[in-house]
Amino acid sequence: MVIYGVALLAFCMLTGVFLGDLLGQLIGVQANVGGVGLSMLLLIVLVNQKHPRFNISVPTEKGINFWNAMYVPIVVAMAAKQNVVEALSSGWLAITAGIAAVAAGFLLIPLIARLSPGQHNDR
Amino acid sequence: MIGETFIRVLEGNTLIVAFAVIGALVWFSYFLSAKLTRGKLHGSAIAIVGGLLLAYYGGIRTDGSMGLADIPLFAGLGIMGGAMFRDFAIIATAYGVRFDELKKAGLIGAISVIIGVVVSFSVGAIVAYAFGYRDAVAISTIGAGAATYIVGPVTGTALGADSSVIALSVAAGLVKSVLVMIATPLLAGRVGLDNPNSAMIYGGLMGTTSGVAAGLAATDPKLVxxxxxxxxxxxxxxxxxxxSLLFLIVLAVIGN
Known part of the structure; x- marks a missing residue:
């Protein structure tokens, strides 16, 4: 059933975010550490189970894929609720710092990619 | 009477209004993408920029901090585009991820997170210094803001920074996240952002979840x-x- 897929996602998210919160408290920071990343890992591990009692049926898959497909629209809605006015009216210090950080990040992508093993297979 | 009823129905179902509005915006964006750019600029990239423009309009109209979602009729955008649905959808994208790709790039991805934090912080700190800040607390807070708009205030609060400096750090993080959304589809080809390996490095270097989420959606949803x-x-x-560590380094370099 479709709800099984949605519930599986919900289970993964609640578990992952819970673990991320605990991890944050454990290392003493006021933030969730990788909760969403842990949820994703959990989902990947669960759906790759080979156990015969646990197989993802087509309707279950639909429940997951619906949210997968809703990703772009949700991100568009997220863009529409950003505090763009504050970002633009915050003065040159904030704008310069933001631009410089993004520029540095983009410059580093090819450099770090070159360091990674087996990279030539991907190109 | 008809008009009043219509508005009342819309304001009573704001999340549904958000679905309809975003659907129309996405449709229009893909139409523009096909007609004006012949598909060269991704429809979702145009939709995200359109969303940011609407957010700007909402911010100007209401003086609020939630973009278009501050207008009561569009309050549903706050739910649809909020962290809860965003994270839920991000997790759903992991369905179909190839585990070996993840494992192959795992170490380099982890390294790039640390490099990303250190580089963003350093760049932000240098900019703060260039703009005349000379105390380690303010410089570190602004540097942290150049990481993300959450790291900035968390750091500023921990170090006891001035509230105006904390506001600046949030603004720097906001600029970064908006810029990542817009720049990613434009620069992806040049920096080789076209495979899972470089996508993991990119996520680690940029770090702003909303920026990365939107940037990759506009570039290639398979990389999300x-x-x-x-x-x-x-x-x-x-x-x-x-x-902690980065603040102590700034303190050692600046001296007070």
Whole structure:
């Protein structure tokens, strides 16, 4: 059933975010550490189970894929609720710092990619 | 009477209004993408820029901090585009991820998170210094803001920074996240952002979950889970390093 897929996602998210919160408290920071990343890992591990009692049926898959497909629209809605006015009216210090950080990040992508093993297979 | 009823129905169902509005915006964006750019500029890239423009309009109209979602009729955008649905959808994108890709790029992804935090912090700190800040607390807070708009205030609060400096750090993080959304589809080809490996590095270097989420959606949705995976660790690592090790380094360099 479709709800099984949605519930599986919900289970993964609640578990992952819970673990991320605990991890944050454990290392003493006021933030969730990788909760969403842990949820994703959990989902990947669960759906790759080979156990015969646990197989993802087509309707279950639909429940997951619906949210997968809703990703772009949700991100568009997220863009529409950003505090763009504050970002633009915050003065040159904030704008310069933001631009410089993004520029540095983009410059580093090819450099770090070159360091990674087996990279030539991907190109 | 008809008009009043219509508005009342819309204001009573704001999340549904958000679905309809975003659907129309996405449709119009793909129409523009096909007609004006012949598909060269991704429809979702145009939709995200359209969303940011609407957010700007909402901010000007209401003086609020939630973009278009501050207009009561469009309040549903706050739910649809909020962290809860965003994270839920990001997790769903992991369905179909190839585990070996993830494993192959895992170490380099983790390294890039640390490099990303250190580099963003350093760049932000240098800019703060260039703008005349000379105390280590303010410089570190602004540097942390250049990581993400969560790391900035967390660091500033921990170090006891001035509230105006904390506001600046949030603004720097906001600029970064908006810029990542817009720049990613434009620069992706040049920096080789076209495979899971570079997507994980990109997520780790940029770190702003919303920026990375939107940037990859506008570039190639297949890369979303890889970039999002590393980006979600970034804020935590930033909150760990910025008020501690990185602050101490700034203190040692500046001297007060």
């Amino acid at each position: 889970p890889y970039g999002a995976m590393t980006a979600t660790f970034y804020t935590g690592v930033g909150c760990l390093l910025a008020p």
